[in-house]
Amino acid sequence: MLQTALHFSHTLLKEVIAEGDSVVDATMGNGNDTAFLAQLVGSTGNVYAFDVQEQAVINTAKKLADVNLSEHVQLFHQGHETIDTAIDKDILIKAAIFNLGYLPKSDKTIITTPNTTKQALDALLPRLTTKGRIVLVVYYGHAGGEAELTLVQDYCQTLPQESYSVLTYQFINQRNNPPILFCIEKK
Numbered sequence: 001m002l003q004t005a006l007h008f009s010h011t012l013l014k015e016v017i018a019e020g021d022s023v024v025d026a027t028m029g030n031g032n033d034t035a036f037l038a039q040l041v042g043s044t045g046n047v048y049a050f051d052v053q054e055q056a057v058i059n060t061a062k063k064l065a066d067v068n069l070s071e072h073v074q075l076f077h078q079g080h081e082t083i084d085t086a087i088d089k090d091i092l093i094k095a096a097i098f099n100l101g102y103l104p105k106s107d108k109t110i111i112t113t114p115n116t117t118k119q120a121l122d123a124l125l126p127r128l129t130t131k132g133r134i135v136l137v138v139y140y141g142h143a144g145g146e147a148e149l150t151l152v153q154d155y156c157q158t159l160p161q162e163s164y165s166v167l168t169y170q171f172i173n174q175r176n177n178p179p180i181l182f183c184i185e186k187k
């Protein structure tokens, strides 16, 4: 069966992340991706996770504690637009994941926005290792979602092909705006 965008995002991350890597969860939410990343980088790696909602940080901290993965994870109760100053300048990033949209079963008005998403991407690209990947899963069915999809699409499409490979993955015959995945890989 074809993988959902969410499932495929984990496949793309798993392919490149090894023990000891430094990685970013740009939208921690309930911490599903943070826990997944923490498992992949192991006790010698680092996960940096960001969210503007306190409840997201609380939920993620609990999830990590439950599975004994808290130690090498830094949870930032601040937006991913602060990545550049939050993470030490000399740290190279192997992979990052963005789940853009709102947190399901939570306040639907707290959404990721084009401007801050762009700032985060601008900060991550220079730190990305060769063969490193940034995966974005874009939910766009809500108010404001189309603008963010446009930003991500334009941003990805204009990256120079000499330096980056970029793909999109989407189901084109499904109802209700299924998420669209983008993956940027540094050459």
Ligand SMILES: C[S@@+](CC[C@H](N)C(=O)[O-])C[C@H]1O[C@@H](n2cnc3c(N)ncnc32)[C@H](O)[C@@H]1O
Residues within 6 Å of the ligand: 026, 027, 028, 029, 030, 031, 032, 033, 034, 050, 051, 052, 053, 056, 078, 079, 080, 081, 099, 100, 101, 102, 103, 104, 110, 111, 112, 113, 116
């Ligand atoms: C679709 S959810 C993420 C789901 C998450 N990956 C999970 O496993 O549960 C999007 C999240 O982005 C967060 N968010 C909104 N603006 C943000 C920003 N500027 N920086 C970081 N996170 C932000 C929201 O609070 C929300 O929790």
